Amino acid sequence: MKTDFLYIDISGKIARLIKDKVLKAGDRLPSVRMLCKEHNISMNTAKRVFWELEAQSLIESRPQSGYFVCQLPYQRLPLPALTNPLPSGRTSEPDELIRKVYSTMGKKDLTLFSIGAPAKEFLPLAKLNKEIVNATRALPASGTAYEQLQGNDLLRRMIAARAISWGGHLQEDDLITTAGGMNAISFCLMALTKPGDTIAMESPCYPGSLQLARSLGLKVMEIPTHPVTGLDIATLKNRIDKIDICLLVPNFNTPLGSCMPEENKKAVVKLLAKHNIPLIEDDIYGELYFGTHRPKCCKTFDREGNVLLCSSFSKTLAPGYRVGWVAPGKYKEQLLKLKLVHAISSSAITQEAIANFLKTGRYDHHLRKMRAMVQQNYIQYVNAVAEYFPADTRVSRPQGGLAMWVEFNRNVDTTALFDIAIKQKISIAPGRMFTLQHQYENCMRLSLGLLLTDEVRQKLKQLGKMVNMMI
Amino acid sequence: MKTDFLYIDISGKIARLIKDKVLKAGDRLPSVRMLCKEHNISMNTAKRVFWELEAQSLIESRPQSGYFVCQLPYQRLPLPALTNPLPSGRTSEPDELIRKVYSTMGKKDLTLFSIGAPAKEFLPLAKLNKEIVNATRALPASGTAYEQLQGNDLLRRMIAARAISWGGHLQEDDLITTAGGMNAISFCLMALTKPGDTIAMESPCYPGSLQLARSLGLKVMEIPTHPVTGLDIATLKNRIDKIDICLLVPNFNTPLGSCMPEENKKAVVKLLAKHNIPLIEDDIYGELYFGTHRPKCCKTFDREGNVLLCSSFSKTLAPGYRVGWVAPGKYKEQLLKLKLVHAISSSAITQEAIANFLKTGRYDHHLRKMRAMVQQNYIQYVNAVAEYFPADTRVSRPQGGLAMWVEFNRNVDTTALFDIAIKQKISIAPGRMFTLQHQYENCMRLSLGLLLTDEVRQKLKQLGKMVNMMI
Numbered sequence A, B: 001m002k003t004d005f006l007y008i009d010i011s012g013k014i015a016r017l018i019k020d021k022v023l024k025a026g027d028r029l030p031s032v033r034m035l036c037k038e039h040n041i042s043m044n045t046a047k048r049v050f051w052e053l054e055a056q057s058l059i060e061s062r063p064q065s066g067y068f069v070c071q072l073p074y075q076r077l078p079l080p081a082l083t084n085p086l087p088s089g090r091t092s093e094p095d096e097l098i099r100k101v102y103s104t105m106g107k108k109d110l111t112l113f114s115i116g117a118p119a120k121e122f123l124p125l126a127k128l129n130k131e132i133v134n135a136t137r138a139l140p141a142s143g144t145a146y147e148q149l150q151g152n153d154l155l156r157r158m159i160a161a162r163a164i165s166w167g168g169h170l171q172e173d174d175l176i177t178t179a180g181g182m183n184a185i186s187f188c189l190m191a192l193t194k195p196g197d198t199i200a201m202e203s204p205c206y207p208g209s210l211q212l213a214r215s216l217g218l219k220v221m222e223i224p225t226h227p228v229t230g231l232d233i234a235t236l237k238n239r240i241d242k243i244d245i246c247l248l249v250p251n252f253n254t255p256l257g258s259c260m261p262e263e264n265k266k267a268v269v270k271l272l273a274k275h276n277i278p279l280i281e282d283d284i285y286g287e288l289y290f291g292t293h294r295p296k297c298c299k300t301f302d303r304e305g306n307v308l309l310c311s312s313f314s315k316t317l318a319p320g321y322r323v324g325w326v327a328p329g330k331y332k333e334q335l336l337k338l339k340l341v342h343a344i345s346s347s348a349i350t351q352e353a354i355a356n357f358l359k360t361g362r363y364d365h366h367l368r369k370m371r372a373m374v375q376q377n378y379i380q381y382v383n384a385v386a387e388y389f390p391a392d393t394r395v396s397r398p399q400g401g402l403a404m405w406v407e408f409n410r411n412v413d414t415t416a417l418f419d420i421a422i423k424q425k426i427s428i429a430p431g432r433m434f435t436l437q438h439q440y441e442n443c444m445r446l447s448l449g450l451l452l453t454d455e456v457r458q459k460l461k462q463l464g465k466m467v468n469m470m471i
Helices: A002-019 A032-039 A043-055 A095-102 A125-138 A153-166 A181-192 A207-215 A233-238 A262-274 A329-343 A348-359 A362-388 A414-423 A454-470 B002-019 B032-039 B043-055 B095-102 B125-138 B153-166 B181-192 B207-215 B233-238 B262-274 B329-343 B348-359 B362-388 B414-423 B454-470
Strands: A059-062 A066-069 A176-178 A198-203 A219-226 A245-248 A279-282 A307-312 A324-327 A403-407 A443-447 B059-062 B066-069 B176-178 B198-203 B219-226 B245-248 B279-282 B307-312 B324-327 B403-407 B443-447
Touching (some): A002 A043, A032 A043, A043 A066, A043 A362, A095 A207, A095 A414, A125 A348, A125 B125, A153 A348, A176 A329, A181 A207, A181 A245, A181 A307, A181 A324, A207 B329, A245 A262, A329 B181, A362 A403, A414 A443, A414 A454, B032 B043, B043 B362, B095 B207, B125 B348, B153 B324, B176 B181, B176 B329, B181 B307, B207 B219, B219 B233, B348 B362, B414 B454
Parallel strands (some): A198 A219, A198 A245, A245 A279
Antiparallel strands (some): A059 A066, B059 B066
């Protein structure tokens, strides 16, 4: 933790020098090695100082030359505005588009900017393999037996212990494991809604949640969302009488990457509890913060048991393991019944493997490393987008998570761009996927889960050329 | 295969001698060793000859003395009659009872006659463990990556290749993998029904299916079912106009253990296709036949793609792996969409492990061994029930699967028996669990998945005493 504060301290000081114009645009910064000596810090801490400044768009790196103060600090590309979703009258599901995009997944000859999962370079594969072997040894009947309904004891205990990091308090018995995060959300929605109910969500929104809601016969109300502060509370308040249930991703949601401030989280929890509207909170990106502290959850402020907190290890450890969980508050009995009738139990081996990985303390070490890698990847992406895409492009500045949102001018149609790009072996996630209305056609999501290697950078450059030809 | 025919040949000849009264009640049969010499066969074949005759209640074994022709061949305990389910007006879910019974699962100090899964003694644990390790080596990103939506290629190919054993024809692309068999059925029901629809099922019926149907808001129509020949076709025909969907377990269903004759399967498929009513066929017990041939499926006779065949490896390999599948016929697109929104993908490692286990050919070897073990266990149970329970007890004679149905006289209340038995560390599955109506209160299911060791036999004897005190 000491390291965390050190790099923030030092980067804060340098940032002040830049803002006070002591350091001016174009000025060269000391080398990493120099910074180490000056402050008596490690190479890693020195690197994080520079990444932090780069994330704030205050400095930029030039190959073979080092770091320089940016020409236009803070403003190289503007942020997208608060979204303004169309009313839900003209709902039309982008099924065909989603099918097209999903059919590119797993194809090895494609560059998948559309991917929703972390690249394997981010994941501790060797250590997980070892835990899988250990799990077959430790479990009764080698993991072939049905597990108890609520899920692996140790895993639930380890998840409960981590609640302290987001200011929450959970016990083993408050948790139910599931086959991944979407499975948790699907159980919540099946337990608490009936066809015809209205569900409020952020807009733009993860396509899987939109499709899930539609498949259960729900009406989707898309709420305006800010790329930095997330859901617009005022709109939620205005429409509260029409809402039966609410599904939010308050921390680093996909595709915007926004993170709701604490006071907004508090306000939403209070508002929904007052109207007895259950809140399903999807926190799968919460651990992937770039700053010094994990953001709190809505669940942190839940006094009534009205928040169903869902998460998984799919974004931080192993998507293919299908291990997720829900802390369903006062809805626990309904959730348990749902799990029993739809799934009987969860996959025993992968749960046990993750439980033991957590128990060894390796998870925190892994997360620290992964956060730094994703943050650096993000910086590379922001800079590359600024370099290759039109000057009027807007881009979100997530402070965590695996997604950033790119907004072009109105002439660019990203659905058409998909068809052009796929011919050059590039798959993108067009904005239209993230809504049920005819909107966001000039936007796309970029995934921070794909490492921006030189090869991938070339593909992004190619994509930039295609966009430039459309404007 | 030669062995299979040999033991049937020889047991057939002995059976004729008994029926023709050449061998009379109380006569001693030759020893296993003698039989080997006489027919020039292996010990295993000789043992199977005796088991086969024992399964037909023609002979019985006496400790230290050998096999003897039975006192009352075929009739020691009568079969239950065709069930006569109450009309669905007075539906009441046995939730509380089911919760009580399920809460005993996995408790090591209890004898679980209520268990629904095969004991670990039946399963090839060491070989599966090896395949788990191989899977982490063979899979991309060690199995941490999202798998393709439809499921593991090799696994689907291996399942398709096995279709020949039930007279079917499937290709890899006809199959979708799921997280266990109930997950497959749950996707089918979610894809094809809406609340208020009526579903026809056998009665008594697996409680999980009843609960699943109720949780989706379906009306359940319980159809009379015969302990040998299964669903009563005449009743189905009479009520066909009121039915929206049908869920059947034609082969060795739980709890009755019945197996529909081929002509009945044909008739059901034809009838439902004519009325455009989808048939979900649950075949999880199909591989566990005691005879020489695997029974066919309804799917075998499906020309219209109207049968959604569901199965899993939970009854034959590894309940805790959660690997199941569905061959959804013409409903494939709907099923794929359901899987995408509710689960994204299946657990990669356990699917790969089972796929490779199948590929090595070990599965057939394992099944041959497991069938013989389960059959012998069944024989022991039938004989033990005849010995320890009241003389007017009726018992089903499954020719495969993991369940048998025991019917006491009207004075016995098995729901009350559960409460009494649990105090002596015995858990049973009362008949009331298997219906939504107030019936089968004098019945219970015994599981052939629990090995009848000496210790378990003592518990069954204890249970018999409790029943005798109730009559």
